[in-house]
Amino acid sequence: MTVGGNAAANDEYTPAVIAPRSDGSAWLAWTDKGAASIRMASLTAADALDRALPGVPGLEVHAMLSTPGGAALAVVADDPDIYSPKYCRGSSTPDKNVCGKMELVRLSADGTSLSRTTLTKKGNVDSVGAQFIWWYGHTARLATDGATIGIYYRSAMSTARPGVAGEVDIHAGDTLKFVDANGKAVAGGWDWGCSHSWSVRTAYNGSQWGATCHGDAYPNAMQHARLSTLTAAADSLQWLAATDPTQRALGGLVGASDGFWMNFIQPAANGGLSLQLAKLPNRGTAPVQQIGIGAATGLDTGYPFRPYMAALGSDRLLLGWKSGGALMLAVAQATDGKIVEGPVASGLSIDSFQDMVTAPNGDVVWAYGSGGSQIKVNRVAACRLPTQ
Secondary structure (H helix, E strand, O other): OEEEEEEOOOOOOOOOEEEEOOOOOEEEEEEEOOOOEEEEEEEOOOOOEEEEEEEEEOOEEEEEEEEOOEEEEEEEEEOHHHOOOOOOOOOOOOOOOOOEEEEEEEEOOOOOEEEEEEOOOOOOOOOOOOEEEOOOOOOEEEEEOOOOEEEEEEEEEEEEOOOOOOOEEEEEEEEEEEEOOOOOEEEEEEOOOOEOOOOEEEEEOOOOEEEEEEOOOEOOOEEEEEEOOOOOOOEEEEEOOOOOHHHOEEEEEEEEOOEEEEEEEEEOOOOOEEEEEEEEEOOOOOOEEEEEOOOOOOEOOOOOOOOEEEEEOOOEEEEEEEEOOEEEEEEEEOOOOOEEEEEEEOOOOOOOOOOOEEOOOOOEEEEEOOOEEEOEEEEEOOOOOOOO
């Protein structure tokens, strides 16, 4: 569809995000490079442009969630209060070192901003304890239990440089925060979690919040944290500990009554990579019901590779992975993870950092833009897989 302007191409920093509504329509948001702002539109149930909505100020949008009264956005925005000429947009640091803030923006049903909640800290980047968005860490995910919104995002933190007074070292990690229905930050989550947190996923399964990260140091593992209440201490399990982080990747996180389904890529025993599907249980110290997806052959190995997953219909999972650059799709049962349909080559485009989203009718959708004035909505109907 033609959205106008100069929509940024989908990548780690500027994905196009979609949030299906209960009536079959959807919200769409994207970063406009020309206007340096977040633009939004309403879509019809046929995935066509309905009308433009008021945009919001911001540098990047990373996730969108439909709410009973409107929607919520995870937005990276500029923050002059934390600016440091040494570490922010300097010639000696990468070009994505925005030194920005992470905000949860709530919208009314007509797209008007209701509130903006800053979740990062206000300390200058040069100060010990500063927490912000730097050049690494431009990923956020949203989930809700119906009343509270959880936002899990990759972050950066400044610590005192050992033996050098007045200097800081900047470290990559992740942060989990919660916001209530009125936009007020509430207790729970954490300021600092998995390091260096290459990617993050979050979901709510009806009784627990789940937050999953890809660590390479503390821990050097995949880690899934479970919270029975917002303020409960995280109960974590880890897998693929002490393995090469460039040979593994997180996929989708889907809630189930007894835990969360997660698909992921790990090193294969005979070289190459292997796609896995496993249950991360509500209790326990290891994944269960783990299945190697033998049909997923010839996985792309150039990092950043990753798999994809979302709930499909009421009792299935849509799995995705790339082989030879093509998005492959298959359907698994949400009871035992057994593949029951596919794989098929879809011909659909998806970038390496976005997620598939389940619509209220059970379809799976995601948005994709290669840059310019066009954004495409991809849809897999709950009743069938697409073919080329």
